[in-house]
Amino acid sequence: MDVNIRGKNVGITDRFESYVESKTEKVAGLLPRAQSFEVRVARQSDRSPKNGDLVEITIIGPGPVIRAESAGGDKYTAFDIAYGRVLERIRRMKDRRKDRRGRGRVSLGDAAANDFDSVDITPAPLEVLESVATGSVPVMGEDAEEQYSPVVIRSKEFPAERFSVEDAVDQMELVGHDFFLFVEAGSDRPSVVYRRKGWNYGVISLAES
Template structure:
C-alpha cells in the first residue's frame, strides 16, 4: 500500500510520516486490495492554536473508496481518531457481509422487491419522496404542524452509479454516511439507502412513471 501525506499550513515531520506508516500494517491485513493510503493534514487556525489540526484519510483500492476525518489538539490526536473511524467502518462492513451469509436472513434486495413486507420497514410515501427531491421541508413524525428546516444546506453533485442495494449499503458504511444515493441496478430507479437502528437499513426509490 502506497502512503501519501500532504500538509496544508502545517509541517509534516519525518516522525509523523513514520507514525502514519506504522499504522498501515493492520489495514493491509484487513484490506489486502487497498492501493493507496492518503492522509491530508491541515491547521484549523493559525491564530488560535487551541483549535488544533484536521486530518482526512482516504483509502483507494479495487473496491469502494473509504474515507474518514477528524479534528484534534494536534495532528497525532486527529489522525488517531480518524484512523479509529476507518477501522470501525471496515470491520462493520466485514461483519455485515458475514451476517448476510447467515441462514434464515432476508437480504435487502429481497426485502425491497417485496415492498419490505415482514421486515419491519415502511417505505416513505410518494409525497415525502417528492418533497425531499424538490428540497422542501418534511414534517417530522409526532411534531404536528412543525417542520424541520436545516440552517445550512450544502449542495453536491456526484456521478450516478448503478449498484445493487447491498453494494450501496456497503459503500455507505465505508464512507461513514447515514445515507447513500445510487441508481438501483435491478430497476434503474434513482434510490437512496439509509441507516436505521442497529443493523437495519431502509431504501427509498423514485418512481419515474409517477
C-alpha cells in the first residue's frame, strides 16, 4: 500500500512521515487489498489549541473509498483523531458484512414490502415524504417569519451510481456522512439513506406520480 503525505502551509518532517507509516501497518492488515493511504495536512488560520492543524485521511483501493478528517492543536493530534475514525469505519463495515454474511442482497422494493425488517432500515415518516414531494417547509413557532435570515445554499453535483440499500449504507458509513444519495439498483429510483440512532437507518425514495 502506497503512503502519500502532502502539506498545505505546514511542513512535513521525516518524523511525521515515519509516524504515519507506522500507523498504516494496522490498516494494511485490516484491508490487505488497499492501494493507497493518502494524508493531507493543512495549517488553519485559527491557531487556537483546538483548531491548529487539519488532517484528512483517504484510503483508496478496490471497493468504496474510506475518508475521515479532524482538527487538532498540532498535526499529530489531528492525525490520531482522524486515524481513529478511519479504524472505526473499517470495523463498522466489517461488522455489517459479517452480520449479513450468507444473506442475499435485498432490493428496495423487497425491503419495503417487508417493512425493512431484513435490512435494519426504517422508512421515513409519511409527513417527511409529503414535505419532500411538495417542497413545503414547516414553520416552527409564530415568530418564525420575524427570525428568518438569509442563508447560503451550496450546490454540488455527483454522477449517479447504482447500489443496493445495504451497499449505500456502507458507502455512507465509510465517508462519515449522515446521508447518502444513490440510485436503487433494483428499481432505478433516486433514493437516500440516512443515519438514525445507533445502528438504525432510514431510507427515502422518489416514485413517479
